Amino acid sequence: MSQTVCECRSPQEQRLLDKIEGKVDRFRATHERVFRMLERFDGMKPRIDIERALYFTQSMQVTEGQPLVLRWAKALMHIARNITVYVQDDQLLLGRAGCDGRYGILYPELDGDFLDMAVKDLPTRATSPATITAEDAKRVIEEIAPYWKGKTYHEALAAALPPEIHKLTYDDPKGLISRFIVNETSSFRSSIQWVHDYGKILKRGFNDIKREAEEKLAALDPASATDMCEKKPFLDAVVIVCDAIVLWARRHADEARKVAEKTDDPVRKAELLRMAANAERVPGEPARDFWEACQSQWFVQMFSRIEQKTGTTISNGRMDQYLYPYYQQDIENGSLDNKKAIELLECMWVGMAEFIDMYISPCGGAFNEGYAHWEAVTVGGQTPDGRDATNELTHLILKSKREFPLHYPDLAARIHSRSPESYLWDVAETIKDGSGFPKLINDEEVVPLYVSKGASFEEALDYAVSGCTEARMPNRDTFTSGGAYINFAAAVEMVLRNGRMKKYGDIVLGEETGDPRDFKTWDEFWNAYVKQHMLFLRTAFTQQYIVNNLRARHFAQPMGSAMHDLCMKHCIDLHQTHIPEGIDFGYFEYMGLGTVVDSLSAIKKLVFEDKKLTMDEVIKAIDANFEGYEDVKALLKSAPCYGNNDPYADSIGHEIDRLSVEFAAKYSQKDLGMFYNVRYVPFTSHVPFGKVVSATPNGRVDWFPLSDGSSASHGADVNGPTAVLLSNYNTKNMGMRDRFARMLNIKFTPKCVEGEQGTEKLVSFIRTFCDLKLWHVQFNVVNKSTLLAAQKDPQKYRNLIVRIAGYSAYFVDLSPDLQNDLIARTEHDTI
Numbered sequence: 001m002s003q004t005v006c007e008c009r010s011p012q013e014q015r016l017l018d019k020i021e022g023k024v025d026r027f028r029a030t031h032e033r034v035f036r037m038l039e040r041f042d043g044m045k046p047r048i049d050i051e052r053a054l055y056f057t058q059s060m061q062v063t064e065g066q067p068l069v070l071r072w073a074k075a076l077m078h079i080a081r082n083i084t085v086y087v088q089d090d091q092l093l094l095g096r097a098g099c100d101g102r103y104g105i106l107y108p109e110l111d112g113d114f115l116d117m118a119v120k121d122l123p124t125r126a127t128s129p130a131t132i133t134a135e136d137a138k139r140v141i142e143e144i145a146p147y148w149k150g151k152t153y154h155e156a157l158a159a160a161l162p163p164e165i166h167k168l169t170y171d172d173p174k175g176l177i178s179r180f181i182v183n184e185t186s187s188f189r190s191s192i193q194w195v196h197d198y199g200k201i202l203k204r205g206f207n208d209i210k211r212e213a214e215e216k217l218a219a220l221d222p223a224s225a226t227d228m229c230e231k232k233p234f235l236d237a238v239v240i241v242c243d244a245i246v247l248w249a250r251r252h253a254d255e256a257r258k259v260a261e262k263t264d265d266p267v268r269k270a271e272l273l274r275m276a277a278n279a280e281r282v283p284g285e286p287a288r289d290f291w292e293a294c295q296s297q298w299f300v301q302m303f304s305r306i307e308q309k310t311g312t313t314i315s316n317g318r319m320d321q322y323l324y325p326y327y328q329q330d331i332e333n334g335s336l337d338n339k340k341a342i343e344l345l346e347c348m349w350v351g352m353a354e355f356i357d358m359y360i361s362p363c364g365g366a367f368n369e370g371y372a373h374w375e376a377v378t379v380g381g382q383t384p385d386g387r388d389a390t391n392e393l394t395h396l397i398l399k400s401k402r403e404f405p406l407h408y409p410d411l412a413a414r415i416h417s418r419s420p421e422s423y424l425w426d427v428a429e430t431i432k433d434g435s436g437f438p439k440l441i442n443d444e445e446v447v448p449l450y451v452s453k454g455a456s457f458e459e460a461l462d463y464a465v466s467g468c469t470e471a472r473m474p475n476r477d478t479f480t481s482g483g484a485y486i487n488f489a490a491a492v493e494m495v496l497r498n499g500r501m502k503k504y505g506d507i508v509l510g511e512e513t514g515d516p517r518d519f520k521t522w523d524e525f526w527n528a529y530v531k532q533h534m535l536f537l538r539t540a541f542t543q544q545y546i547v548n549n550l551r552a553r554h555f556a557q558p559m560g561s562a563m564h565d566l567c568m569k570h571c572i573d574l575h576q577t578h579i580p581e582g583i584d585f586g587y588f589e590y591m592g593l594g595t596v597v598d599s600l601s602a603i604k605k606l607v608f609e610d611k612k613l614t615m616d617e618v619i620k621a622i623d624a625n626f627e628g629y630e631d632v633k634a635l636l637k638s639a640p641c642y643g644n645n646d647p648y649a650d651s652i653g654h655e656i657d658r659l660s661v662e663f664a665a666k667y668s669q670k671d672l673g674m675f676y677n678v679r680y681v682p683f684t685s686h687v688p689f690g691k692v693v694s695a696t697p698n699g700r701v702d703w704f705p706l707s708d709g710s711s712a713s714h715g716a717d718v719n720g721p722t723a724v725l726l727s728n729y730n731t732k733n734m735g736m737r738d739r740f741a742r743m744l745n746i747k748f749t750p751k752c753v754e755g756e757q758g759t760e761k762l763v764s765f766i767r768t769f770c771d772l773k774l775w776h777v778q779f780n781v782v783n784k785s786t787l788l789a790a791q792k793d794p795q796k797y798r799n800l801i802v803r804i805a806g807y808s809a810y811f812v813d814l815s816p817d818l819q820n821d822l823i824a825r826t827e828h829d830t831i
Contacts, residue, residue: 008751010434010781012801015405020796027403030339034346037090038353038406041101043798046356046371048122048132049098050140052306053106055079057144060109066233069573072307072556073237073244079306080248087252087259092271092347093295094252094279095302097355104130104358106140107309109554110188111360112148113155114176116141118360127815128371130358153554154187154361160546168509168539176361180692181490181509182539183685186482186547188361189311190555191575192586193374193467196304196314196563197474198297199322205285205296209562210242216571231571237558238568245303245559246284253279290326290336294344297323298351300563301375305355307559311482313357315376316409317464317474320394321383327393341393342400349400353408372683374410374807376465380423381414381443384458388416390423398426401437407801407808412465415770416443421763428762431779432753436803439778441465442770452737453675454583468806469681469741469776470587475565478582479674480557480575481547484540485682487689488656489592489706491532492599492696495525496619499532502694502702511535517615522608529600530659537663540588544672552576584674587740590660591682591689593731594642594707597653598698598716602639605648622695625702637699643712643826644719645726653731657739664738679740680710683805687817705821708805709743714824721746721828722768729772740775743806747780747822749829761831778803780822787811787823 009017015025028035059075066074086096098105108115119137122130132140158166158175169184171177213235220227220235253276260272274291281288282296297316304314330336356371379394401411413427430437443461450460450473459473466472493501494510501509513528552575561567561574570580578584606613612635621629621636640648660678668676682689690705698713700706707713710728717724728744753762769777780803790797794812802811802822811819 007783007785008749008754009783009786010432010750011402012405012434013750013783013786016786016797016800019799025405031343031346031404033090033092033343034350034404037088037347037350041354044102046102046104046130046358047099048119048130048136048358049103049105050132050136050144051083051105052079052097053108053144054139055082057108057147061147067237068553069237069556069558069561070233070240073240073558076303076307076559077240077244077247080244080251083248083306085248085251085255087256087272087275091351092275092291092344093298093351094256094275095249095295095299096351097302097305102354102356104356105305106144106358106360107190108144108148109152110154110190110309111152112145113150113152113174115148115360116145122360128356128359128813130356153551156550156554157184157187157547160550161543165539165542165546167507168536169543171504178688179504179509180689181487182536182543183485183487183689184482184543184547185311185485186551188359189482190308191310191480191557192482193470193472194310194314194480194560195317195376195464195466195472195474196300196560197565198300198317200563201283201300202287202293202296202322202326205283206242206246206562207284208286209568210239212568213238213242213562216568234558234561234571234573237556237573238562241558241562245299248303249279249283249299253277287326290323290330290341291344293323293326294348298348302351302355303559308555308557309357311467313373313375315374315464315466315472316378318378318381318389318462320379320391320397321389324391324393331392338396342396345397345400346404349404349406349408353406371809371813372804372807373408374467375408376412376467377409378412378414378465379438380419380427381463382416382447382461384462386457386461388418388420388423389414390420394423395426398430398438401435402430402433405435405799405801407435407810410807411438413438413440414443414465415440415766417770419770424763424766425759428753428759428766431762432750432759432781434750434781435801436778436780436808439465439469439776439803439806440766440769441469441471441776442774444770445773445775446471449737449739453585468683469743473583476583477585478564478566478574478579479584479586480555481544481551481586483586483588483676483679484543485589485591485685485689486536486540487591487693487706488533488536489595489599489689489693489696491529491536492596493693494532495528496622496697501692503692517619519615522604525603525608526600533656533659534663537588537660541667541671541676544586544588544676548577548672548674578673585740586672586674586676587679588660588664588676589682590657590678590680591686592693592706593653593656593680593710594713594716595696595698595700596656597642597649597731598639598713599696599700600652600656601641601649602636602697602699604652605639606635618697622697625695626699633699636697639698641698641713641716642731643717643724643727645723645730646719647730650727650730653727654733657731658733658736661733661736661738665736668738675738677738677740679742681741681743681806682706682708684818687815687821705817708745708821711743711745712826714821715826717826721748721765721831725769725772725774725777728774734773742775744774744777745780745803745805745825746777747782747825747827748831749783749827750781752829752831753781765831778806780825784823784827787819791816791819791823
C-alpha cells in the first residue's frame with residue numbers, strides 16, 4: 001500500500017488494508033450469512049440471462065393487434081409461468097429475475113433493432129461488459145432480435161425527428177450513435193426513475209387490487225366505446241398481472257419446499273419452510289410481520305424489473321416508514337431482534353447487488369459506467385403531517401451501511417431544518433465510513449418546489465428519493481419519459497468556431513454567429529452564446545414533444561399502474577401521455593455548468609475587460625490544445641471560477657440558469673403540457689459529453705470530461721467546500737419554480753473529518769447545506785493515494801467503493817477516464 005504510516009484512513013480504507021494483509025473483516029462475525037453470500041459472486045463478471053427476453057418475445061408474437069397494455073400483461077403472465085425460479089443457499093428472501101450469481105436481463109422492446117450486434121460485443125466492450133453463452137447468443141440472434149426489427153421505439157424515434165433535430169441528436173441515420181450535443185435519453189429505458197407505493201401492497205396485497213379491478217370491470221357500461229375499448233383492456237390487464245405475480249411467488253414457494261425436502265440441516269430446513277409459507281401468502285395477501293413485509297416488497301421490486309427497464313432501476317421508497325410498523329410490532333412481541341432485522345434487510349441488499357441493470361446501447365452504456373444502479377432506499381425526512389420521521393429502523397439501516405461492505409442499495413437520507421442531532425450524527429458517521437453513503441436530499445428545497453407545482457403539503461412531505469437525485473410522490477407523480485441531456489459546453493465551442501465543432505469538422509451544427517475575433521464587446525460574445533444556448537433548448541423541447549407522443553405506442557406498465565391510485569381511478573396505463581389529476585415532472589439536463597461558467601468568465605475578464613489576451617490568442621491556443629501556449633492556459637485559469645463564492649463568476653452562472661428556467665417557464669406547459677424543468681444531474685455522462693468538446697477557454701484540454709452536475713470544474717474550487725455550497729446557491733434563480741435537482745459532489749480527505757471533532761464539523765456542514773436550500777450533496781471521503789494505488793493494483797483494491805454520480809460503484813469497474821475524473825476532483829482537507 002502506498003499510503004504513509006501517518007496518513008489518516010477512512011474505515012473503508014482501513015478494511016481494505018486489513019484485507020490486503022490477510023486479516024478477517026471485523027464485522028464478519030455478526031454478518032456471517034450475508035458475507036458468505038457476497039463472496040460467491042464478488043468480482044464476477046455479470047452473465048446475461050435471456051429468459052425474460054425470450055418469453056416476452058414469444059408472447060408478443062401471438063398477441064399482435066390487441067391493446068398494448070393487455071399484451072404486456074399477457075407477456076408478464078407467460079414469463080411468470082415459465083421463467084426459472086431459484087432458491088439460493090443462505091438467502092432468506094425468494095425472487096430473482098435471472099440466473100445464479102451476478103446477472104443482467106434483456107429488454108428487446110428497447111434494443112431489439114441492434115440486439116443481435118450487441119450480444120457479440122458485450123463480453124469485450126470497455127464499459128460494463130457481460131458474458132453470454134454461445135447458445136444464448138444464438139437464440140438472441142435467431143429467435144429474439146428478428147421479431148423486433150422495425151418495431152422498436154428507438155427506430156420510430158430516429159425516423160420521427162426532423163433533420164435539424166436529428167443532426168444535433170445523432171451522428172448516424174439510424175440513431176445508434178449519439179452526437180452528445182442534445183442527446184435524447186428515452187430510447188435506452190422504458191421509464192425514467194420510479195418508486196412504487198410499496199406500503200399499499202404490504203397493507204392490501206395484489207388479490208385485493210385484483211378484486212378492485214374486477215368490481216370496476218363489472219361496473220363498465222357495455223354501450224360505451226370508451227369503457228369497452230380503453231378501460232376494459234386496462235382492467236383486464238390489471239387482473240392478469242395481479243394473478244401473474246401471485247403465481248410467480250407461489251412457484252417460488254413450491255421450489256423452496258422441494259429444496260427443504262432434500263435438506264438435512266434442520267435450521268436451514270426450517271428457514272426454507274418459513275420462506276415457502278411467506279411466498280404462499282405474499283404479495284397476494286397483506287403482510288403480517290417483518291419477514292413477510294420484506295418478502296412482499298422484494299417480490300414487487302424484482303417483478304418490476306421483469307416488467308420493464310426503468311432508468312436507474314425501481315427505487316425502494318421510504319423503507320424506514322412503510323416497514324416500521326412490522327418491525328415495531330415484532331420487536332415488541334419478541335419475534336424479531338435487530339440482528340435478525342438487519343440480516344433480512346441485507347439479504348435484500350445482496351439480491352440487489354446480483355441484479356445488474358445492463359445498458360445494451362452504446363449511448364446508454366456510456367451514460368452509466370461501473371454497472372450503475374440507483375435503487376434508492378430513502379430514510380429520514382418528515383411525515384405527511386410535517387413531523388420528523390426518523391425512527392429505530394432509520395438508524396438500523398444506517399448501521400447496516402457502515403458494517404456491510406457493499407455498494408447496494410443506494411442510500412438516500414432526507415434532511416430538514418429540524419432533523420435531530422442524533423440522526424445527523426449517524427448520517428455523518430456513515431458518510432465518514434468512505435463508501436459514499438448516504439447521499440443527502442433537502443426537504444427545505446424539494447417540498448416547497450413540489451407544492452408550488454401543484455402537490456399538497458401532505459404529498460410533498462411524503463416524497464421518496466428515486467434514482468440519482470430525483471424525488472417521487474407515489475400516487476401523484478405520473479410522468480415516465482426520459483428527457484434531453486444538453487451539452488452547453490458545445491455551445492461555447494460553437495461560438496468560438498462559428499457554429500461548428502472540432503470533433504465534427506466543417507459541418508454546421510449550431511448557429512453561425514460570426515467570427516468571434518470580430519466581436520468588440522463582451523455583450524456581442526454573450527449574445528452569440530445565448531443564440532447557441534437557445535438553439536439547444538428549442539431542439540430539446542421539440543425532441544421531447546416527439547418523445548412524449550411516441551412512447552405510449554411502445555410501452556405499457558400494467559403492474560406499476562395497478563399500484564398507482566390515479567391509474568386505477570381512471571383506468572389508464574402509466575405510460576399514456578397524461579394521467580388525469582397527475583403531476584407530470586420531467587427535466588432536461590444542463591451539462592457542464594462549471595466548464596461553461598469558467599470559460600465565459602475567462603473570456604469576459606481577460607479578453608474584454610482586462611485585455612490581457614486577444615480573442616485571436618485564445619482561439620490559437622485552443623486550436624493547439626494549449627501546446628506551446630502554456631502561458632495563455634495559465635492566464636485563462638487565473639480568471640474567477642465557479643465554486644469559490646466569487647460574485648464575478650457566480651453572476652454568470654446565475655444568468656445562464658435564468659436563460660433555461662425562463663425558457664422552461666414559457667414553453668413547458670404551453671407546448672408539452674408538463675413541467676419540463678432544468679436539472680444538473682449528468683450521472684457519468686459528463687465524461688462522454690466531454691469527449692466531443694475540444695479545448696475550452698477555462699484551460700480544459702481537448703476531450704477532457706466536463707464539470708459534473710453543479711460541482712466546480714476540476715481543481716477550480718480553491719476556497720473550501722463551504723464556498724462550493726455558496727456558489728451553488730448564488731447561481732440558482734430561487735424565485736422561479738421551473739428548476740429541479742442539482743447534483744453536487746464534494747470530496748474530503750479522511751483527516752478532514754477525523755474523530756468526534758470531524759463528525760461535528762460534518763454535521764455543521766450538513767446544516768449549512770440544509771439552510772441554503774440546496775437540493776442534493778454527496779461525498780467521497782478517501783485519500784488520493786488510495787485511488788492511485790487502486791489504479792496501479794486493481795486486484796488488491798477490488799472492493800474499493802467510491803461515489804460517482806448519484807450512485808456508488810467499485811472503483812476498478814470504472815473506465816480510466818472516469819477514474820481520472822474522480823482523482824482530479826478537488827480534495828478538501830478542511831471544512
